[in-house]
Amino acid sequence: MARTNTAVRRTGTVVSFLLMLAGGVTMVLPFLWMLSTSLKQSNLVFGPPQWIPDPINWANYSRIWDAAPLATGLANSTIVTVLVVAVGTFSSTMAAFAFAKLAFPHKRTLFVALLATIMIPLVVLILPQFLVYAQIGWIDTLLPLIVPGLLGNVTMIFFLRQYMLGIATELMEAAKLDGAGFFRIYWSIFLPLCKPAIAANVIIVFMATWNDYLGPLIFTSSPENSTVQLVIASLNSFHAEQTDFPLIMAASIIAVLPVVILFTITQKYFVDSFAFTGIKG
Amino acid sequence: MTTIRRRQVMQRRERLWGLLFVTPIGLQVLLFCIVPVGIAIVAGFTNWNVIKGTYDFIGLDNFVEFLTDKKFWIAAGNTVYMLIPIPFYLFFGILFALGSHRGTPGSRIFRILFFLPYISSIVALVVMWRWLFNYQYGLVNQMLAGIGIQGPDWLGDPAWIKTTIVIMIVWKMIGITSIYVLAALKNIPEVYYEAARLDGASAIRMFFQITLPMLSPAIFFLTIVGIIGSLQTFVEVQLFTSDGGRNYSAATITYYIWQKAFVSNDLGLAFAAAFFFALVILGVTLIQFRLSRRWVYEGE
Numbered sequence: 291m292a293r294t295n296t297a298v299r300r301t302g303t304v305v306s307f308l309l310m311l312a313g314g315v316t317m318v319l320p321f322l323w324m325l326s327t328s329l330k331q332s333n334l335v336f337g338p339p340q341w342i343p344d345p346i347n348w349a350n351y352s353r354i355w356d357a358a359p360l361a362t363g364l365a366n367s368t369i370v371t372v373l374v375v376a377v378g379t380f381s382s383t384m385a386a387f388a389f390a391k392l393a394f395p396h397k398r399t400l401f402v403a404l405l406a407t408i409m410i411p412l413v414v415l416i417l418p419q420f421l422v423y424a425q426i427g428w429i430d431t432l433l434p435l436i437v438p439g440l441l442g443n444v445t446m447i448f449f450l451r452q453y454m455l456g457i458a459t460e461l462m463e464a465a466k467l468d469g470a471g472f473f474r475i476y477w478s479i480f481l482p483l484c485k486p487a488i489a490a491n492v493i494i495v496f497m498a499t500w501n502d503y504l505g506p507l508i509f510t511s512s513p514e515n516s517t518v519q520l521v522i523a524s525l526n527s528f529h530a531e532q533t534d535f536p537l538i539m540a541a542s543i544i545a546v547l548p549v550v551i552l553f554t555i556t557q558k559y560f561v562d563s564f565a566f567t568g569i570k571g
Numbered sequence: 572m573t574t575i576r577r578r579q580v581m582q583r584r585e586r587l588w589g590l591l592f593v594t595p596i597g598l599q600v601l602l603f604c605i606v607p608v609g610i611a612i613v614a615g616f617t618n619w620n621v622i623k624g625t626y627d628f629i630g631l632d633n634f635v636e637f638l639t640d641k642k643f644w645i646a647a648g649n650t651v652y653m654l655i656p657i658p659f660y661l662f663f664g665i666l667f668a669l670g671s672h673r674g675t676p677g678s679r680i681f682r683i684l685f686f687l688p689y690i691s692s693i694v695a696l697v698v699m700w701r702w703l704f705n706y707q708y709g710l711v712n713q714m715l716a717g718i719g720i721q722g723p724d725w726l727g728d729p730a731w732i733k734t735t736i737v738i739m740i741v742w743k744m745i746g747i748t749s750i751y752v753l754a755a756l757k758n759i760p761e762v763y764y765e766a767a768r769l770d771g772a773s774a775i776r777m778f779f780q781i782t783l784p785m786l787s788p789a790i791f792f793l794t795i796v797g798i799i800g801s802l803q804t805f806v807e808v809q810l811f812t813s814d815g816g817r818n819y820s821a822a823t824i825t826y827y828i829w830q831k832a833f834v835s836n837d838l839g840l841a842f843a844a845a846f847f848f849a850l851v852i853l854g855v856t857l858i859q860f861r862l863s864r865r866w867v868y869e870g871e
Contacts, residue, residue: 302673303673303676304676306669306670306673306675307670307675307676307677309666309667309670310670310671310675310677310678310681311665312682313667313681313685313745314677314680314685315572317684317685317687317688317740317745317746318684318687319667319807320688320699320700320703320742321687321691321699323699323703323710324698324699324702325703335708336707336708337715338711338713339713370622381595382596384592384595385592385593385595385596388588388589388590388592388593389593392585392587392588392589392592393582393584393586393589394585394586394587394588394589395586395590396595397589400593400597401718403600404600406597407600407604409799409803409852409853409856410604410608410849411799411803411825411845411848411849411852412803413803413824413825413828413829413845413848414607414608414611414659414845414846414848414849415603415607415611416615417607417611417828417832417841417842417845418607418608418609418610418611418840418842419603419607419708419811420605420832421610421838422606422607422610424701430711435736438599438602440598441595441596441598441599442595442599444596444600466581471584471588472585472588473588476592478630484855485634485652497690501691501692501693501694501815503689503692503693503694503810504805504806505804507809508833519692519694522692522694522695522698522808526694526697526698526810526811527702530782535702535860538698538702539698539699539702541698541701542694543700545692545694545695546691548697549690549691549692550687550690550691553683553686553690554683554745556688557682560686560723560750568839570705
């Protein structure tokens with residue numbers, strides 16, 4: 291009996307491993323193909339599939355900087371992302387703390403209004419936003435991509451509030467008795483306790499901002515205000531007709547790399563804080 | 572006396588700090604959400620033209636115009652088509668979450684691999700997809716040819732472009748779905764399984780009687796978010812096609828609205844369609860919440 295059970299379990303593990311291996315390969319193969327293509331000479335990609343480039347050709351990675359304003363795009367994306375992540379995280383954590391632990395007028399109404407905004411289709415927001423930005427001269431600047439983000443991120447507030455609700459209020463009462471102000475309680479008690487959840491959310495906001503295509507597409511137009519996604523997209527529509535695939539692949543690899551590196555370093559925070567703050571079973 | 576006064580002072584300070592802390596996000600909601608929505612509602616009843624800068628109130632004319640536009644209904648059909656990925660990525664997401672949860676060797680590395688498509692920008696994915704699914708030289712068709720199948724023109728053929736987009740979305744979404752499901756799996760109390768085992772329940776029975784019901788809130792959440800997101804599919808269409816695809820074969824409602832606003836400069840019509848579309852999404856979401864009472868486990 292015990293032996294059959296172990297055998298069944300082992301078979302289960304083998305089947306499960308093979309399934310996950312198949313899935314993992316499906317996920318990673320397109321990326322390897324992209325990498326492989328980016329290392330080929332432009333005229334050598336039209337034969338039968340060749341996984342290891344021969345010869346390995348790094349020229350695409352140097353050629354790309356002249357072929358498109360990629361450096362400008364990277365610089366713009368960095369400015370936008372760093373500002374939104376740094377300042378936005380500050381605003382979001384403050385709001386999350388207030389919604390979780392402080393008593394103030396209209397708290398419930400405000401929170402419900404906040405959640406309701408998630409339900410509004412983006413297109414309903416982005417059209418009138420465009421008009422407002424046009425009125426105040428923000429079109430074709432980076433401001434529409436930066437300013438709203440500085441004020442916080444609703445999803446992040448929602449997740450972090452959930453997380454902070456799980457932290458004992460007694461901690462705050464004790465600090466109050468010791469004469470600590472509310473900013474101090476937020477800064478020196480709640481922020482450190484929320485580190486893992488904040489880390490997971492920072493990565494999500496970083497990815498969303500770095501990868502954003504819709505915002506730059508609608509609000510900016512000139513090359514010197516393009517973000518990296520916009521640069522790649524226009525490279526794509528331009529060079530796809532000329533079929534210089536290796537060049538586009540090299541550019542895409544450069545655009546994807548920062549996010550992949552960041553995610554690989556920090557991925558352990560992911561499941562843990564999702565388990566805490568996500569949907570409860 | 573002094574304690575009471577002290578408490579009052581503390582309460583006042585708490586209210587003040589509370590309001591101060593939510594001021595940034597409150598400003599954001601007001602300026603970038605409530606004001607725009609207000610504009611959107613009013614503008615739908617005008618014939619606003621950005622270039623000319625003119626507008627008059629024209630009542631329901633915009634609504635009549637897009638509701639009688641053949642392109643709008645083609646786009647509506649395509650938008651419904653974009654719901655197809657949801658059951659697929661839910662299925663694979665649950666499958667891989669279960670594999671990860673039972674401690675399959677290599678789970679940690681697989682988890683990173685599964686996340687690669689999700690963390691990459693949609694622009695990079697479309698770039699990659701256009702090359703992979705290239706009719707003549709793409710890896711997919713070359714591999715199909717290797718087993719004797721002539722692959723279709725994935726990107727150019729109006730009958731295939733939507734399928735290509737669907738495959739990409741399924742592939743992209745499996746990773747994040749499995750993370751949500753995995754988190755929900757970790758929240759199922761082990762005692763349920765222990766009790767079931769004592770009663771001699773089989774693994775299959777335990778899956779259908781314990782695991783699946785306990786996952787239902789997570790599945791519901793993912794379905795709701797998935798439907799809201801899928802109905803708004805736009806970027807993929809804009810990146811894959813130059814004008815919505817041959818015969819408008821890939822254009823979605825959001826694409827239709829974007830085209831009206833930024834290509835034809837017919838803002839009034841775009842606003843009317845966007846407003847109508849928002850109501851449809853709201854309606855669909857409310858119906859789902861209604862239906863959810865029948866199948867979502869709500870806890871004791």
